[in-house]
Amino acid sequence: MDVALLYPQIYDMARFGTTRKEFPPLGILNLAAAIEHAGHRVRVLPVSPGHESLDLRGYPVVGFSLSSSATVTTMTTARTSSLIDPGTLVMIGGLHATLYPEQTLRDLHAHVACLGQSEDTIAAVLDAAPARDFTGIPGVLWHDHTGTLRRQAPPRLPRSLDGVPLPARHLLPANDLVVTDRLAGTNLTMTHVAFSRGCAFTCAFCSAGRTPVRYRSGADAHRELASLIDTYGIDGFAVVEDNFTVSRRNVLDIAEAIADLHLAWSAPSRVDTVDPPLLRALARSGCIELKYGMESGSPRILAAMGKRTDPDRIRQAITWTTDAGIGAKVFILHGFPGENTESTHETIRMLTTLGSAISRVSLFRFVPLPGSPVYEHAEHYGIHGTHHQPDWDGDWSKFHIHHNTRHWWGDHTQWRQVKDSAASNGPVHTR
Ligand code: B12
Ligand code: SF4
Numbered sequence: 001m002d003v004a005l006l007y008p009q010i011y012d013m014a015r016f017g018t019t020r021k022e023f024p025p026l027g028i029l030n031l032a033a034a035i036e037h038a039g040h041r042v043r044v045l046p047v048s049p050g051h052e053s054l055d056l057r058g059y060p061v062v063g064f065s066l067s068s069s070a071t072v073t074t075m076t077t078a079r080t081s082s083l084i085d086p087g088t089l090v091m092i093g094g095l096h097a098t099l100y101p102e103q104t105l106r107d108l109h110a111h112v113a114c115l116g117q118s119e120d121t122i123a124a125v126l127d128a129a130p131a132r133d134f135t136g137i138p139g140v141l142w143h144d145h146t147g148t149l150r151r152q153a154p155p156r157l158p159r160s161l162d163g164v165p166l167p168a169r170h171l172l173p174a175n176d177l178v179v180t181d182r183l184a185g186t187n188l189t190m191t192h193v194a195f196s197r198g199c200a201f202t203c204a205f206c207s208a209g210r211t212p213v214r215y216r217s218g219a220d221a222h223r224e225l226a227s228l229i230d231t232y233g234i235d236g237f238a239v240v241e242d243n244f245t246v247s248r249r250n251v252l253d254i255a256e257a258i259a260d261l262h263l264a265w266s267a268p269s270r271v272d273t274v275d276p277p278l279l280r281a282l283a284r285s286g287c288i289e290l291k292y293g294m295e296s297g298s299p300r301i302l303a304a305m306g307k308r309t310d311p312d313r314i315r316q317a318i319t320w321t322t323d324a325g326i327g328a329k330v331f332i333l334h335g336f337p338g339e340n341t342e343s344t345h346e347t348i349r350m351l352t353t354l355g356s357a358i359s360r361v362s363l364f365r366f367v368p369l370p371g372s373p374v375y376e377h378a379e380h381y382g383i384h385g386t387h388h389q390p391d392w393d394g395d396w397s398k399f400h401i402h403h404n405t406r407h408w409w410g411d412h413t414q415w416r417q418v419k420d421s422a423a424s425n426g427p428v429h430t431r
Contacts, residue, residue, distance in 0.1 A: 001040045001126060004059040005032055006078055008071035009046035023192045023240065024176055025067045027094070029167030030119055037165055038123035044171045052078040061089045061129055064108055066096035069370040072107070072396040079108050089129040093118050095207070096396075099371040100387075101141045102149065112142040116154050117197070119164050161197060161216040166224050169231075178232045184266045184289035184327055185360065190236040191228060195221050195254055199242040201270070203293070204306045204381075205336060207371030208242045215250035218257025225261050236286075239267035245290075246273055255285035264288045266329075271309050271317035279324035289327035289359055292317065296333065297350030298343035305336055306373070311350055318357050327359030335366035335418045337374070337381045337409045344421035365422055367404050370396075382409045 007028045011018045028044060035042040045054060052074060056062050062084055064075050084090070093114040097104045101113045111132060114121060116139055124137045134140045138155035169177055169191075183190040198211040228234045244267040245251050266289035267282075274290070282290070294314050296302050302309055314330075321328040332347060351361065368375040368383050378386045385391060385398070385408065398406060407415045 001061060001129070002059050003035055003040055003042045003061045003063065003126065004045055004054075004056050005035075005042060005063045005065065006045050006047050006054070006075070007065040008067060008074045009048045010071065011048075020181075021176065024172060025065065025094075026167050026192065026194050026240070027067065027117075028065050029169060029171065030164055031063075031065075031093070031122055032171055033165035033168040034119040034122050035126065036168060038126060040126060042168070042171065044168070046176075047074055047078045049074050053081040054078065054083070056082050056084045056088070058085070059088060060085075061091065061126060063091045063093065064110070066092060066094040066104060066108075068094075068399075069096045069099075069396045070398075070400040072096055072104075074397075076107055079110075089132065091125065095371065099207070101151075103387075105141060105143075112140055115139045115141065117157060117164075120155055120157075157212055157214065159214060161195075161214045162220045164216075166227075174232060178234065183236045183238055183264060184329070186236070186264065186288070188236040188264055189232070189234050190238060190264075191232060191234055192238050192240045193221075193224060193228070194241045195239055196241050196244060196246070196250070200246065201243070201308070202306055202373065203295075204304070204373040205333060205366065205369065207369045207375070209373075211242075213246055215247060216254070218253040218255075221254045222257045222261070225258055225263060229261065229263075234263065236264035236266075236288075239265065241268065243268055243270055243273070245269040245278070248273075248278060251278065252281055255281050255287070259285040262286060266291065266327075268293075271314050274317050274320065276320050276324065279320055279326060283324045283326050287326050289329055290321055291329040291331065292321075294330035294332060294350075296336070296339075296343065297347035298339075301336055301339060301343045304338050305333075314350070315354065318354055322357045328357060329360040329362070330354075330358055332361060332363045333366055334363060334422055335408075337366075337383065339366070339421075340414065340417045341421050344417075364401050365404050366408065367399055367401050367406075368408055369401075370399055384408070 005028055007025055010022045032042045032044050066072055066075055090110045091112045092108050092110040097113050098115045105113050112134055121137055121139055128134050134142050138152050141151045144150050178191050180187045180189050196215045198213040199209050200213050202209045263286050265286050269290045269292055271292050295307055297311055299310055318328045374381045375386055
């Protein structure tokens, strides 16, 4: 069977405008690999804003990936403006479809939604495509022949990620995957990889928390990196998952296994999941930068975010990181409900004190991301404009973290403080 998988291609609007393409989602490439393993042919097609109309005639199955809420409008336009045969099975998946499956099924005029990680279920969905009866397949939602909405409980995920097929990178042009401008300020030839999935924490602004944490083994990570060296000649890589350093044991397994490849790499981390021996082991295996969600220098805002860290912990982790010879990049999130001039100054003071101990800073302005605790409990945080609320305007594209100047919470005076302090504090940097 021929399957087309469409994903939203995005450009980094903050620093590079439309001149820099973001990495394609690895999840869609894992899924494509699973489809190939099941004996089907698959094409992975990017959809960019302004170029949504594709000719998809001849594909009996077309899948739309809704990898974030910010890109839903692009994918809905692709669905309505592309040429698709009347008998084609339209399936949807990705984070947005998983968060709001019924509404997304309607908005995309889709036949079946696959919720969550789908490598283990996609073959069964494709087998069921001709009959359109998905009974017995875990994690799917569909309208049966009587028009009744049916839902199957999600699958139990294995503890290890080793069984997940490696991303089918051969389905995309190499220059979408391999670049020289994105590894910790170097010009090394690099690509992106994922060694874990999930995050057990519950930061209030994040929609990736409270998900089962699973890792790949060191041997599996080594296998993928060795093949990336052979195929693309990479000198480095960026780990792009939620939070690489949660499980010390798994992280050490990977770090030790890949050290002999002499690649430079970076990864996202949390300040409370590192210690000096771990950091030294990461440095030995080639880690040149860790990216910490510092978020704020204000203990009050950190507590409101549910970050479970504090300024002392942040300072300590950054010092340890630098001492181990690893760059420490920090992400700042400005404008969380309760932010004011004082808390902004606390953050600026902390960044100033840390000074050259920080390798790079990225400043983001707060957006209530669909699926995050602040979004799902909007009234509690005084947030307006979510799709659960009466003032919903139908615009999913506003949940974009790079072009965002909206008034999300608080009264006019509170908003003025947030806006003025953001405006007076320099440019935005991105990873
Ligand atoms: C790596 C990453 C990126 C990378 C790579 C892009 C990507 N989407 O992977 C970059 C830096 C480019 C990026 C950009 C953005 N990201 Co991002 N990103 C992530 C991150 C950390 C990991 C994604 C991932 O690999 N997940 C693991 C894989 C296995 O899961 P998956 O992608 O969902 O795919 C699986 C299933 O969903 C399913 N599936 C997916 N598609 C389909 C389609 C069909 C037909 C089927 C059947 C199944 C299916 O099968 C896949 C395999 O199991 C997530 C956090 C997270 N945990 O999801 C944030 C996350 C998805 N990003 C987020 C955001 C906001 C963005 C941006 C909008 C930022 C911006 N510019 O404003 C952009 C938009 C990207 C896009 N195209 O949608 C938010 C989304 C929140 C929301 N509710 O919308 C998240 C959740 C982070 C957060 N803190 O909340 N991102
Ligand atoms: S911000 Fe990081 S640590 Fe917090 S829930 Fe999201 S991924 Fe986990």
